Amino acid sequence: MSSQAITDASGAPLAPQSAPDLPDTEPTTTPPRPKHRSVTKTRWYIVVGFMSPFIIGFALFVLYPVVMVFYYSFTNFKQGSLLPVHFVGFQNYVTLLTGSASQTFLISIKNTLWMVVVLVPAETIWAILTATLINSFKRSAKVYRTILFLPAMAPVVAGTLSWIIMMNPAGPVNQFLARIGIHGPLWFGDPNWTKPTLVMMTLWMIGNMMVIFSAALLDVPRSLYEAAEMDGAGVIQRFFSVTLPSITPVIFFAVVTEVIYTFQYFTQAYVVSTAGHANLQSSTLLGYPQNSLFFYTTGIYQQGFNFFKTNTASAMAVLMFIVIFLITLVFIRGSRNIIYYEGSA
Amino acid sequence: MSLPHDAPKGTSLTDATFRQLTRGTAYQLATANETPLDQMTRKPTVRRILMGVADHAVAIVLSVAVLLPFAIVFLTAFMTQAQSGTSNLWPSPWIWTNFRDALKAFPLWHNLANTVIYAAVGSLGIMISSIFTAYGLSRLKWRIRDWVFVVVLAAMMIPPQVTTLPLYVLYAKLHMTGTLWPLILPNLFFDAYSVFLLRQFFFTVPTEMTEAARLDGAGEMGILFRVIVPLTKPGIAAIGLFSFMYNWNDFYTPLVYSGQSTAAQTLSVGLSLMATSQHQQAYQMQMAASLMFLVPVIIIFFLAQKVFVEGISITGVKG
Numbered sequence: 001m002s003s004q005a006i007t008d009a010s011g012a013p014l015a016p017q018s019a020p021d022l023p024d025t026e027p028t029t030t031p032p033r034p035k036h037r038s039v040t041k042t043r044w045y046i047v048v049g050f051m052s053p054f055i056i057g058f059a060l061f062v063l064y065p066v067v068m069v070f071y072y073s074f075t076n077f078k079q080g081s082l083l084p085v086h087f088v089g090f091q092n093y094v095t096l097l098t099g100s101a102s103q104t105f106l107i108s109i110k111n112t113l114w115m116v117v118v119l120v121p122a123e124t125i126w127a128i129l130t131a132t133l134i135n136s137f138k139r140s141a142k143v144y145r146t147i148l149f150l151p152a153m154a155p156v157v158a159g160t161l162s163w164i165i166m167m168n169p170a171g172p173v174n175q176f177l178a179r180i181g182i183h184g185p186l187w188f189g190d191p192n193w194t195k196p197t198l199v200m201m202t203l204w205m206i207g208n209m210m211v212i213f214s215a216a217l218l219d220v221p222r223s224l225y226e227a228a229e230m231d232g233a234g235v236i237q238r239f240f241s242v243t244l245p246s247i248t249p250v251i252f253f254a255v256v257t258e259v260i261y262t263f264q265y266f267t268q269a270y271v272v273s274t275a276g277h278a279n280l281q282s283s284t285l286l287g288y289p290q291n292s293l294f295f296y297t298t299g300i301y302q303q304g305f306n307f308f309k310t311n312t313a314s315a316m317a318v319l320m321f322i323v324i325f326l327i328t329l330v331f332i333r334g335s336r337n338i339i340y341y342e343g344s345a
Numbered sequence: 346m347s348l349p350h351d352a353p354k355g356t357s358l359t360d361a362t363f364r365q366l367t368r369g370t371a372y373q374l375a376t377a378n379e380t381p382l383d384q385m386t387r388k389p390t391v392r393r394i395l396m397g398v399a400d401h402a403v404a405i406v407l408s409v410a411v412l413l414p415f416a417i418v419f420l421t422a423f424m425t426q427a428q429s430g431t432s433n434l435w436p437s438p439w440i441w442t443n444f445r446d447a448l449k450a451f452p453l454w455h456n457l458a459n460t461v462i463y464a465a466v467g468s469l470g471i472m473i474s475s476i477f478t479a480y481g482l483s484r485l486k487w488r489i490r491d492w493v494f495v496v497v498l499a500a501m502m503i504p505p506q507v508t509t510l511p512l513y514v515l516y517a518k519l520h521m522t523g524t525l526w527p528l529i530l531p532n533l534f535f536d537a538y539s540v541f542l543l544r545q546f547f548f549t550v551p552t553e554m555t556e557a558a559r560l561d562g563a564g565e566m567g568i569l570f571r572v573i574v575p576l577t578k579p580g581i582a583a584i585g586l587f588s589f590m591y592n593w594n595d596f597y598t599p600l601v602y603s604g605q606s607t608a609a610q611t612l613s614v615g616l617s618l619m620a621t622s623q624h625q626q627a628y629q630m631q632m633a634a635s636l637m638f639l640v641p642v643i644i645i646f647f648l649a650q651k652v653f654v655e656g657i658s659i660t661g662v663k664g
Contacts, residue, residue, distance in 0.1 A: 042485040046565055050481035051493075053474040057534025061508065062500050068511035079514055130407070136400050146650060147408045150415070153646045153653070155594040157613045158635035161620060162414040165421060165628050168430055172417070175432030204411060208657045215658040264504045267596040267613075275620035285621075300506045305601055310510055317507045328502050 066321070072314035079308040092315035101303060101312060104287070104294055111195070112296040115265055119199050120258045124251060126203045131213035132239075145214065149207035156205070160271040163201045164188060188272050191292035198268060198293070209254055216250040217243065256331045260324055266297040273298075283307070296320060418639060421632035429628035443633035450624060452607050453634055456615035460593060463528045463611055468588035470533035472581055478535065479543035480569050484555055494544070500537040509601045516602060523609050527602035528595075532588070539584040542656060546580025547573055583656040586649055593642055612638045 048055070073092055077085045096105050134145050151159060167173055167187035174184035187197045224242045233241060244251075273288040283306035287294025296316070304313030421429050422443055424436040447453060482494050516527045550573055558568045574581065596613040603609040610618070616638060619631050646653065 041487055042565070044487070047481060047485050047487045050477045050485060050565070052477075053534045054478040054481070054493075054497075054540070057474065057531060058496070058500065061512065061531040061535065062503060064515075065508035065511040066503065068514075069507050072511065079517065133400065133404055133407070136397075137404070140401070140404075144404050144408060145654070146647075148411055149654070150643070150646070151411060153590060153642055154415075155613060155616075155635075155638050155642065157594075157596055157616045158418065158638050159414060161616065161631050161635055162418045164620075165430055165632070166414055166417050170431060172413075172432045172434055204414070211654055211657045260502065260504075264506065266506075270596075270600075271617050271620065274617065276625050277621055297504075297506050300510075301601075304510050305513070310514065314510055317504075317510055320504060321507050324502055324504060328499070 069314045069317050069321070072310050073318045075311055077311050077314075079304075079310045081308075088311075092311045093319075095312060096315055099312075101299070101309075104291060104299055104302075105316070107287075107291050108294050108296045108299040111292070111294055112263060112265070114195060115199075115295065116259055116262045118195070119202060119262050119265075120255060122199055122203060123206050123209060123258050124254055127206065127209035127213045127254065128217075128247075128251075130210045131217055134210070134214055135217050145211070148210055151204050152207035154205075156267045157271055159205060160201065160268050161275065163197075163204075164272065164275055167197060189289060191290040194272070194289065194292045198272065201268060209258070212250060212254060213247070216247045220246040252331075256327065259327055263320060263324060264297055265295055266301065269293040269295050269298060270301075415639075418632050418635050421628055422636045424629045426627060426629055429632070430626070443629045444637070446627075447619075447630040447633045450630065451615060451619055451622070451634065452610075453612070453615060453637065455607065456610055456612045457637070459525060459599075459609060460611040460613075462525055463595075463599070464589045464592040466529050467532035467592045468585045470529065471536045471539050471588040472585045474532075474534050475536060475539040475543045475584055476569070476574065476581065478540045479547050480565075480573065482540065483544050483547040484568065484573070485565065497537050497540050500535075501541065505597050509598065513601060522602055522604045523606040525609050528592070528598055528609075528611075532592070536584075536588065539588060542587075543577070543580055543584050546577045546583075549580075550576050579652065582649070583652045586645065586652055587656060590642060590645070590653075 074087055074089060075085050076083065076088050076091075096102060130148055134141050134148070137144060165171060169184075169186050169189060173187075177184040185193045187193050220243055224246065225238060228238045228242050270286070273293050274285045277285055277288070283302055286298050286302050286306075300313050300316045300320070303309045303316065416434065420434055420436055423439045423441070424433075424443075425438070425440055428436065478497075482490060482497070512527065513522065516522050521527055554576075555568050555572055558572050563571065594613065595611070596617070599609070599611040599614045600617075603611070603614055607615075612634075616631065616634055619625075619627075619634060624630055
């Protein structure tokens, strides 16, 4: 995550203890370094030499495309078109709201916000619950962790196809529901159910969040629990008054990461929408059924790589870039006030 | 548990989070064989035993549900077309021809070769380029170093949807669309996530050791390859494995850059095309191909589970 603060932690080692055979000198991060250490700057050509892969890679694959996407968004440039390129001001942005793409544009924003509002809290709560469950075991913790983490490693396309089979109207899940007297919905076939089904599938895929919370929960100082128990706090009260405040930094970190990744949600929706339809152009299928899975990224892909309207797609990409940039800023700012630090209060 | 070094003033969330995450890992490793909290603070009672049984019941039900999609991939791959997609989970009869049929109808070997090249060459490139960049950002001393590191972190936030649009135009001009170059090239120079992770690993090597090597007359390359690299092999392996898995599973970039040609399609793209071909209802063929796609990553995961879990606990960024 982007913050200068990580830079400050530059000396903080992953393992708390330093090498045992070294004399116990002062910590490496203390600003005034002992004189025998070389504090002279590295010669510039050595720095440039070591950093040259980064310099080339960053200029070519990060800086160049970001600058160009802003540029394209203010021109009439279309990939493959031979027309002369000229500036059109904010016309591409106006087109998003009034032109032929405006309908799906607004739907895509609505669908993406729906996912952010539902998926992000669901993921966070799910990750905390599963992490708590796993941490309650001693010997079997590793086995359960492996199982619950496994889907995060599976290729997204393969996992999604498997869910399509599992949730198909005549498939095993609906058969099971019928047996216990529930008439199962069409899941990926019903526009009202596509996003909830996608949320369930995504929960299945996010084992890495569970691993993060599992580590964070183990790090809550035991003394706090012992104190709370002596004060007569029950299990639930301990969770809300000890556990939650202690892991707020991790929750904050997880929520911001999840928001950014939900804005980029693409593959699962693409596969669900296009699968099962033979010999149709994928551009007409995107968002199927009834545009219920038409997300913001779907729109960028359709405009940019189905219709080759690079200018329109760039305008959308610029807006996405700005939103994610603002979220990152809020993240850095907000982090200073909201969270709990061990020993701060 | 407290770190030997107190956080500098003006500390902010990411710092605290990072420390918490890293300490979490260290703590988890250190206490892996100790008694969990609940059993320390509570005396064994009937109620506690019942709670334990309930916990296991929930965990087992959950595990079965989580494994169900994997079971469907495996079992459907051996079903007949008539049986696939129905509510019958167990194949009867078991047939082995789906693999042959899928390989005959679709260029899966070609897709597999592309995927292997993308994942292997890409992760190798990331490992080599990240070693130099991470060293430059952790052990060399230069003025705007820490600002450059912030730039690296910011680069992690840029969505592929933004960068692929202009890069596609560039690759099209260079006649590189439909080849593997657009996938591999960026990996040879810079991967923000790997640089970030590896830099953290490099900081675990005490400065005393590198300074001692420097006093002995070692150059920067000598320090990097004789001191740092041998001590941070697990970290280098971690970024290699993460990148391999990421590239293996990647969908968006191969989809965009392969264009309509099969020449550069990876398994992800090939598999999604199976589901939109005239064989769209041939679930058994899709699952046979999915199984081929799934098995290598699962094997890698089981062999190197510890690396993945620790790497994710440290950053938790890559999904």
